[in-house]
Amino acid sequence: MPDFTTAPSLLALAAVLGYLLGSIPFGMVLARVMGLGNLRDIGSGNIGATNVLRTGSKTAAALTLVLDGGKGAVAVFAARAWIGEDAAQIAGVMAFFGHCFPVWLRFQGGKGVATFLGLMLALYWPVGIACCFTWLATAVVTRISSLSALVSSASAAVWVILMGQQPFLAASLFLAGVIFWRHKGNITRILQGTEPRIGKK
DSSP states (O other): OOOOSSSSHHHHHHHHHHHHHHHHOHHHHHHHTTTTTGGGTTOOOOOOOHHHTTTHHHHHHHHHHHHHHHHHHHHHHHHHHHHHHHHHHHHHHHHHHHHOOGGGGGGGGOOOOOHHHHHHHHHHHHHHHHHHHHHEEEEEEHHHHHHHHHHHHHHHHHHHTTTTGGGGGGHHHHHHHHHHHTHHHHHHHHHHHOOOOOOOO
């Protein structure tokens, strides 16, 4: 954990603004604007990049990935610049929380993987890069996006320890725990061998 030296009111402000930024459902917005339909009626019904890809639009999926990751990174960078490192962690975690549980969608949001990667890159980029490469390597081998997300999120704590960044350990464990919880159904299908592969519509 970082040293919490900032006034509680500023930390609360960072949390609220981080949550509101994270709660913007870019996948649904892009699908609507690009005429791809309602993501709730497509594939898994999720609002993230993997499900956007099931619409057949690689462009929309790539934009969703960048924007969902970007909102986590922006939350961290803005809070770090304007308030401090303790606020940066809180804002990043709350952006992730906002993506998973957005007030605009009755708290039924995405699974947070892109936002997790974005905020990890912003908190300490070597750990973020390691998590991204872990996701990519797992995806290349298995072609299963959800399994890649699980392995990548689980590896974050390992990378944090190996790189001597213990102040980020609690956040990485919390984020991984939420990602695993959000992937309960995926884990069941992975064990059953029925989880869809990347690119399947």
